[in-house]
Amino acid sequence: MSLKPVIYVFIFLIQVAVFSQEEPVKSYTLNQCISLALENNLNLKSTELNANSADVNFKQSKANLLPTLNGNYNIGVNNGRSIDPFTNSYINQELTFSNANLNLDATIFNGFRLLNSVKQDKFNKQASDMEIEEAKQDLILRVTLAYLQVLNSRDVLELSKKRLIATNEQLKRQEDLYNEEVGNPADYADIIGQKSMDETNILTSKSALNNAKLNLVRILNLQDGFTIDTKDLIMGLEGYPYSSEEVYIDALQNLATFKAKDLRIKAAKKGISVAKSQFVPEISVFGQLNTNYSSAAETFTETGSRVVETSDFVVSGGQNLSVFTNQTEFNSQKINYSDQFDNNLNTVIGLSVNVPLFNGFRAKNDVALQKIQLEESLIELERTQQNIKNAIDQVHFDMEAAFLRYQSLLKQVEAYKESFRINEIRFNNGASNFLAYITSKNNLDNSQTNLANAKYEYFLRVIVLEYYRGESFSSI
Structure with a gap:
């Protein structure tokens, strides 16, 4: 008995076992995709790191209100002519010396620079937190739009497959007629050409679906493939209840980007106060504790x-x-080391006043720069308001147009369904030619594809409008 069949069977069983152990492709709902994006997206992580830096700056500005305390210690050997640190007289010998001191400085008044710095950094920290929220809102929007684009591409692919199924059924019928030499032979050739066209459309639809999935994968920062699960996605096609003006008013109240830019304006105003404090004298107190050692003592x-x-x-x-x-x-x-450190202890305490007389116009220019920063912040807020207002108006108009188009395409699909039903019966019974049949079929197929596209165009625009309103759109 030959061993080749046994070997082939053994290899086949191994392959089956290996493939059966592969992990199934994961299926994600929209909410799961949003959670993955919030966890994995690198741009969001970068925004969070910026917010962490702002938090550290805020903590440091508060710590600057505290006094500074620093200690210093040194020890060394001196050769040749020098001053004895113990007797303060000239000597010409080798000696070992050591000094230690403790310095305390505390600012009493400096034109409220430290307090205004704390307030400025607090506003910057709050703005950074709002920018995280803005990044999250933007990321959720991008994930949802990409998710719906996958759904749209998937539905178009399903329609393309249904086209091919219908074409194959007609091809089987025409092949039988062709083999029986009944009817017009050209109809058989035409249906073969139609099949090739439908197969090409499937390849195009698959490519569009793959690109939509890749776009979603990039946003989610995933390494493995996945499928989508629409069990938590409820989409209804009803007229949108809000006007563009109502959406814009809600956006002004709810969008994190407006809150962040408003906080940046407040921080810029405090920055001007910080810069103006350079014109004010600074009053501080200081204290010192000193001691020293000399081997010549x-x-x-x-x-x-x-x-x-x-x-x-x-x-x-x-x-x-x-x-x-x-x-x-x-x-x-x-005299030993410790005794000298005890005996030579001395303290210093005093008050320091630093009066700015001339500093190369640095204070004046700093104030001017901070005022420019404030103007830039105000312009940025106004620009954002205008851009979002224009975007809302455009999206709202496109949404209404997509809804009307969808309603019109619904009627068109119903009409073409009836037309195709009639033409298919007539064609199958020899009462109509292939041209009328295929025209009717293509009209129905195209109208169904256009209907699917119009549906998702409407959904996408509703989602964008809900994003501007600050509402959740995990289910629509």
């Missing part, structure tokens, strides 16, 4: 006295007589 203990001859003399009886004196003798002893 000694203590002297009296041990007695003795008579010694001096270099002086007196003349007595014509003779020079030497002068003697009583000299006290001492015993020297080095």
